[in-house]
Amino acid sequence: MSTPRLALVTCADYPHLFEEDAPLIPALAERDIAAEAAVWDDPGVDWAAYDMVVIRSTWDYTARRREFIEWAGSVPRLVNPPNVVRWNTDKHYLQALEDHGLRVVQTTWLEPDRGYDKRALHNRFPAREDFVIKPAVSAGSVGAGRYTATDANSRRYAIEHAMRLLNEGHSVMVQRYMPQVDVHGEIALVYFHGTYSHAMKKAAELTDVGEVATADGFETEEMEVYKATPAEIEAGQAALAFARARIPGRSLSSRPLAYARVDMVPAGDGEPVLMEMELVDPRLHLPLGRQALGRFADSLAAELRMGPDAANIDLA
Structure with missing residues (x-):
């Protein structure tokens, strides 16, 4: 019986995996699984050659989300599956x-096709509390900024931030800042x-009011x-x-x-x-988790044994 092959998917910035994921390769080898890193947009990778493909540090997809979703839909035995990728990569x-x-954090959504002017944006911001502006498709806190509703300059910076994102074609989230x-x-x-x-x-990452995380x-x-x-x-x-x-x-x-x-x-x-x-x-x-590496490796080994989940039908 041949050894199962598993791809741990990363991006070009981390071609050998992000440092925290690298120990997965020997952990999976202990479970008789041959794992290796593969960059998601590398045209030379034959994804069909793997028994299972697991998404890990693909953190550059936000600038090319459509391409990333198309890639996910083309890969056999993708974990987590394409329907989840499509749903979860946009914070809508x-x-x-x-x-x-x-119960989720209170959010107002601003869409780029609505043609907001500065007054319209001003009216959609909270009146009293701090709030956060960020794009609906983002990695980590990149593109997020914290503002104070009762400070005129802060509101002006928030308007400029939101307008910039909208003009770039981004859907914008205005979220109540949770103190x-x-x-x-x-x-x-x-x-x-x-x-x-x-x-x-x-x-808290957004400790400086008005500063946008880059x-x-x-x-x-x-x-x-x-x-x-x-x-x-x-x-x-x-x-x-x-x-x-x-x-x-x-x-x-x-x-x-x-x-x-x-x-x-x-x-x-x-x-x-x-x-x-x-x-x-x-x-x-x-x-940070005691024996967490082993639990993750066990989870992937179990996923490999169980085979495709019939409920993971891609409805695109």
Whole structure:
């Protein structure tokens, strides 16, 4: 019986994988799986030669999302699958989840085809609290800026920021800034096939009002070990199940995704609010979870054994 081949997909900036993912190769070798790095837009890669293809550090797709989605749709045995890639690479998924009743961070959406003038943008910003402006397709916090609603100069900078993004053709998110991020930090919970693995916490990134983040949000993301409460773990699992039933081509009868990261923050009443659900290429911060590397390798080995999930039908 031949050794299964697995591709760990990355981008040209990290042709040998991001440093945290590199140990996956020997971990999978211990499970009799031959894994290697492959760059998603390298025309020389024969994706059909692999028994399974796993997305990892493909962090340059945001400038070429359409191309990335087309690539995902062309790859056999892609993990996580093409329908998830299409749904999760545009943060409009948050609106879809909120429409169905999930508690997410309050967001106003600005679309580039609406022809907003400065007054119209001004009227769509919060009146009293800090808020964040960012593009709907972005990596990490790149392109995000924090502004103060009651400061005239800050509102002017926010208008300029939003107008610039709209003129470049981006959908724009205007989100209420959650002050609990400054106090508690934002927590991230990692799940493998729906089972909790480990959690991390990061401090507020947008600490300077008016400054727009330009650094690589994934590469510079700093986390510390966090002990999630049972309520937080359950909230993350519930959010994933809630989403699974609403991603086109998936349902609660489909198996949970091989890997997922759920970012949340407690609201004023203590209940968690979903900030983001990362199902495509999240940093999993495996060194921060005891035996997390082994759990991820086990998850991928199990995915390989189980074969294609019939519920992962691509409905494009």
